[in-house]
Amino acid sequence: MRVFKTQIGGGFGNKQEILSEDLCALATLRLKRPVQWEFTRQEEFTATNSRHAIKIHLKAGVQQDGTLTAVEMNAIANTGAYGNHGTQVIFLTGAMPLGLYRCPHQRFRGRSVYTNTMPAGAFRGYGASQGCFAMECLMDEIAHQLQLDPVAIRRQQLITPQDMMLIGSDHHFQLIGSYGLTEAFEKVLQALNYQPGTPPIVNGPLRRGVGIAVAMQGSGLAKIHQAGARMALKPDGRYELRVGSVDLGTGSDTSLRQLAADQLETTIAQIDIIAADTHETPFDAGAYASATTYITGQAVILAAQALRSRLLEGATAESLSVERTYAAEQSTLTFAVQGTEVEVDTETGRVTVLRSIQAVDIGKAINPRICEGQVVGGMVMGLGYALREELQISDRGQILNPQPRTYRLPLAQDLPSLEVILIEHADPHGPAGAKGVGEVGINCTAPSVVNAIAHATGIHLRQLPVTPERLWQALQTEMRSGDRHPDTDETSL
Secondary structure: OOOEOOOOOOOOOHHHOOOOHHHHHHHHHHHOOOOOOOOOHHHHHHOOOEOOEEEEEEEEEEOOOOOEEEEEEEEEEEEEOOOOOHHHHHHHHHHHHHHOEOOOEEEEEEEEEEOOOOOEOOOOOOOHHHHHHHHHHHHHHHHHHHOOOHHHHHHOOEOOOOOOOOOOOOOOOEEOOOOOHHHHHHHHHHHHOOOOOOOOEEEOOEEEEEEEEEEEEEOOOOOOOEEEEEEEEOOOOOEEEEEOOOOOOOOHHHHHHHHHHHHHOOOHHHEEEEEOEOOOOOOEOOOOOOOHHHHHHHHHHHHHHHHHHHHHOOOOHHHOEEEEEEEOOOEEEEEEEEEEEEEEEOOOOEEEEEEEEEEEEEEOOOOHHHHHHHHHHHHHHHHHHHHOOOOOEOOOOOEOOOOOOOOOOOOHHHOOEEEEEEEEOOOOOOHHHOOOOOOHHHHOHHHHHHHHHHHHHOOOOOOOOOOHHHHHHHHHHHHHHOOOOOOOOOOOO
16 A cells, blocks of 8 residues: 655645555555545544544632642543544643743643544644643633733743743653744734833723733644655755655645755755655654644754765765664753734624734744744634634534534634744754654644733633623623723722
């Protein structure tokens, strides 16, 4: 059996499951002819995987100055009819957001439960998105209760390179290599012209607010993910790179050629690439977990270095091809800080995102345009997660809105001004100093939006997406309670 990929793009974790590929192979063997399986739009919604819906309960002990003394998180994930990635996803739900802050006492309980809904599986952010939303919204609520600056209470207790992560297990090895989180904060605050204590802007029923969130994500899987690369000098003087990795529209084929070209002191135009063909390329564990540049890229560097050494030694024609494999000993951490400005119409509950800025501590940007594209893509998906996208499921587990016209994705015309700032400090564990960037961009988008809504209205919402109906109902409830006048900045929780 030969497996090779076409230029298709768009993985986002959802394509990690084998749903129909084995059936196509079986049908091909039986019929002795090619078989293609084509999903309808409805099947895409009902017969593939979704992100895990997770209900999270957080309890925190906090000193008057905002210092965290204890945090407990309990999370229950709906894994649907099958287990799939249930245990791994729920692990990151607690590990990433709790590990981000220094706190002497932490406890996390995560459970995945079977239900009668469509299966949940891998999805960009891999559980960290859900946990980050809960934790970052809690940090803002703590700041509100204590009348402190939400930026200040974060910065005073974010993890540093000297700190140990308390939430983990024996088979995970997260650590901090390069650390540009402080600079990321400064860049975002400067771009927003952020001033602590600034009240929301009020213009009749329209109210503007600003929200901040921070997140982190691991690069690859330490001691698990293995990748191979083969480099050769062809008779015509050009180089050939063979890798088993799959370019999912991320531009990884380009980045891998850049890494090889750098080692061989040549141009990317001189390097041909053959990728993801089981008859022609070395083994690669797959394009997932923000791992392609971080792990496959290191294999490419090792192969290119070996080929260069042989060429300098005057190698014979038989030895002008080398192959190397790599498996990471460490899973370094990528950090992101996001600031978002929104305008809320208190008469309708409609939220308009005016601008959003994300600074990413990326290590070294092998290809800045590709990195920026990855972060923008994550931000757009995060905006859909925050304000629009919601699978409506009946008691019988049926999807009630399995069409694009009823499941509303953000369109290009809906997007606000998005800005990406790349913070570059070479990571000692990554290839040429690079870290993973495919997932972290989605993690702090939703909490930054919801925290901006809270700043604008005083309403701290805890359920996504924040549809106009949900926000309008919360505004009406708050006004009827008599705790808050719509034209004041005061609120009671």
